[in-house]
Amino acid sequence: MTTLAPSSLIKKETALIRFTVLGSSSSANAILVESSDARILVDNGFTLKKLTETLNSIDMKPEDIEAVLVTHEHGDHVKGVGVLARRTKVPVYMTRGCAHAARDRVGEIPELRFFESGETLAFGSLSATSFSVTHDAADPVNYVFSAGKARLGLATDFGHCSQLARARLRGVHALIVESNYCPHMLRTGKYPPQLQQRIRGRMGHLSNEDVQHLLRDIRDESLKLVVLSHISRDNNRPEIALALAQEAVKGYDVEVHVAPPDRATPTFEVHP
Ligand SMILES: [Zn+2]
Numbered sequence: 001m002t003t004l005a006p007s008s009l010i011k012k013e014t015a016l017i018r019f020t021v022l023g024s025s026s027s028a029n030a031i032l033v034e035s036s037d038a039r040i041l042v043d044n045g046f047t048l049k050k051l052t053e054t055l056n057s058i059d060m061k062p063e064d065i066e067a068v069l070v071t072h073e074h075g076d077h078v079k080g081v082g083v084l085a086r087r088t089k090v091p092v093y094m095t096r097g098c099a100h101a102a103r104d105r106v107g108e109i110p111e112l113r114f115f116e117s118g119e120t121l122a123f124g125s126l127s128a129t130s131f132s133v134t135h136d137a138a139d140p141v142n143y144v145f146s147a148g149k150a151r152l153g154l155a156t157d158f159g160h161c162s163q164l165a166r167a168r169l170r171g172v173h174a175l176i177v178e179s180n181y182c183p184h185m186l187r188t189g190k191y192p193p194q195l196q197q198r199i200r201g202r203m204g205h206l207s208n209e210d211v212q213h214l215l216r217d218i219r220d221e222s223l224k225l226v227v228l229s230h231i232s233r234d235n236n237r238p239e240i241a242l243a244l245a246q247e248a249v250k251g252y253d254v255e256v257h258v259a260p261p262d263r264a265t266p267t268f269e270v271h272p
């Protein structure tokens with residue numbers, strides 16, 4: 001005979017991740033990732049004032065953040081990291097290459113902690129496994145977060161979706177992915193050829209079509225939620241990115257959302 005545990009004893013919340021994209025554009029990025037006992041920020045391109053306002057809009061304050069994880073040293077991801085770290089003494093995690101390259105931009109960080117790409121960082125029930133990506137930055141990484149059986153993938157700021165990135169992102173239940181540019185708009189837009197080449201190159205950004213390829217590759221019964229982020233104001237339109245991503249997961253039970261550039265998304269839940 002099987003004895004079932006009373007439902008109140010089943011700690012469902014340990015198998016749950018919540019996330020809020022606080023902002024996502026070529027000027028400022030920050031993502032809040034939470035589990036039942038951890039609250040971390042991935043990148044912070046915001047001033048302390050703007051971050052505080054955005055956190056207040058979801059009933060939080062900068063002091064509530066327990067750790068900041070950085071993907072890479074570009075200004076739109078680290079501009080606000082130093083000020084936040086000095087104000088709240090929050091520990092900041094970076095690869096050594098990133099810390100070295102970000103030094104002038106972020107200044108002194110009281111609690112700077114290094115990790116090697118590929119390492120898993122643990123914060124209570126929430127763990128963050130980093131993986132290397134190809135981007136024109138020093139030792140850039142992305143992360144797969146897990147808590148219990150729930151898994152959330154982050155895929156931002158890379159120009160080429162490597163085997164490693166695909167392997168890491170396969171099987172996630174939710175994915176935040178940059179859908180940076182529309183190749184046609186980039187080609188016919190106002191950016192000089194050199195900058196166009198940078199964006200389009202292997203060390204640049206993911207296009208709407210790249211996202212389609214990635215989604216077609218990793219879509220399976222696990223994937224339930226996709227949030228498109230880091231959409232270029234100049235070289236893309238949210239509705240184009242959305243339509244192409246939706247097309248890629250057609251026939252699968254996947255919700256697709258677009259993160260607005262200047263305000264927080266709703267808080268999404270990741271269920272296994
Ligand atoms: Zn960026």
Ligand SMILES: [Zn+2]
Pocket residue numbers: 072074135137157
């Ligand atoms: Zn970047």
